[in-house]
Each structure stands twice: as C-alpha cells, then as structure tokens.
Amino acid sequence: MLPAKEAPTDEMQQFLQSAVHDLRAAQRRTGIAAELLLQDADQPELAAQIKDGLSKTEELLTGISRYASVLTHPGDISIFPFRSALRFALANLDREIRQTGAVISAGELPEISGNRDRLAELLQHLIHNSLKFKGSATPVVEISAAIIPEGWRFSVSDNGEGIPAKYHDRLFIPFRRLQGTDVPGAGLGLAISRKIVEAHGGRIWIEDRPAPGVTICFTLPAGNGD
Numbered sequence: 001m002l003p004a005k006e007a008p009t010d011e012m013q014q015f016l017q018s019a020v021h022d023l024r025a026a027q028r029r030t031g032i033a034a035e036l037l038l039q040d041a042d043q044p045e046l047a048a049q050i051k052d053g054l055s056k057t058e059e060l061l062t063g064i065s066r067y068a069s070v071l072t073h074p075g076d077i078s079i080f081p082f083r084s085a086l087r088f089a090l091a092n093l094d095r096e097i098r099q100t101g102a103v104i105s106a107g108e109l110p111e112i113s114g115n116r117d118r119l120a121e122l123l124q125h126l127i128h129n130s131l132k133f134k135g136s137a138t139p140v141v142e143i144s145a146a147i148i149p150e151g152w153r154f155s156v157s158d159n160g161e162g163i164p165a166k167y168h169d170r171l172f173i174p175f176r177r178l179q180g181t182d183v184p185g186a187g188l189g190l191a192i193s194r195k196i197v198e199a200h201g202g203r204i205w206i207e208d209r210p211a212p213g214v215t216i217c218f219t220l221p222a223g224n225g226d
Contacts (some may be wrong), residue, residue: 109224
C-alpha cells in the first residue's frame, strides 16, 4: 500500500523548516569565517556591515521558522480568558512599551477557545506594529471585543501612521512591506498573524477608517459554547 499523501501545508512546513536549518548552518560558517578574516584587519566599518547582515539574516530565518510553525494547525486548544493572552503579549513587549511611552488599554475581553501561546503571539505582532509605525504622537493602542454570530470579533486600533486602503490585502502576504527593507523586521508579522487566525477558524482584515491610525480586526470562536 502506498503511504498516505501529505497535505500541501505539511510539505511546505517541512520544506521551510529544513531550509531554515540548512541556511542557519551556512550562516554560522559565514560568521566564523568573517570573524577570522577580520581579526587582524583594521576594518571596523566592514566588520559592522558583516554583523548587521548576519543579524538581518537571523531575523529573517526566525520569521520564516515561525511562519512555518503556524501553517498547519493551531496547537493545543483550551478555553481561557483572552485577557491572559494579552498579558503574555504585553510582557514580551514591555521594553518597547516603556521606550515609546505607549498607552495600551483593553475593554471587556471574553473567554475564547484557542491556543493561548499562539494568540498571545498574534497580539504581540499586532501591537508591535502599532509601536513600530507610531508616527510622531505617543502611541495609543486599544483592544476591544464584540460578540457576533461566528464567535467574537476583536479589534486592535492605534493612532499611528495609518495604511492606505489599496495596501490592506497585500500586507498579509509574506515579505510585503510599505516602507522597504530599511525598516527593521522580516516582513512576516501580519502573514504569521493571518495564519494563526485562520488556523483557529477565523479571519483577519484591516478595517477601512479615516487616518490617522489603523484598526486590525479578527474573529475567533467563542468559549463555553457562547
């Protein structure tokens, strides 16, 4: 009997994780060779460029690895207060929040059915974007929830730079950026967010609204059968 054919997402996940593993090995060898070459050379600018390139490569590989990990399923599911996922996200962003002086607030948040770690990562990506593209004002981020027929509709709103409507859909595609490669990041935050939401049976979108600021909405199943 022939073995069962793997789903395309499983094959892609394995491909991406294998590629990341091999590229990391090559990256380490390159870094070691570069350090040896520069040990006796008085080339601080060249050394800085090499270190910056290796750092950006590591950031990209980490992003690809995270993207691959959320391709297939949401992970272990439980019913839990969504606010606990928010607490984890804010703890991971504590340094950025303090540096920017950001004000993060949340209204009443429900119990939901999902994977707490993945949903904390989702919130971390969305809030991180609000802090990164904050514009000139002190960042203000508001998280809210409302019951709808398909479960819960969550909104993450900020007062930042905003996103033109024509770019709303394409920003959920991996590596798509508005600001080019000079802005830190792998260009995978919203793509990973989309996969996390879809793995939970929900959907995610950028809501049309007047500038300034952005509102990103997503749906999730309700907990306790609500």
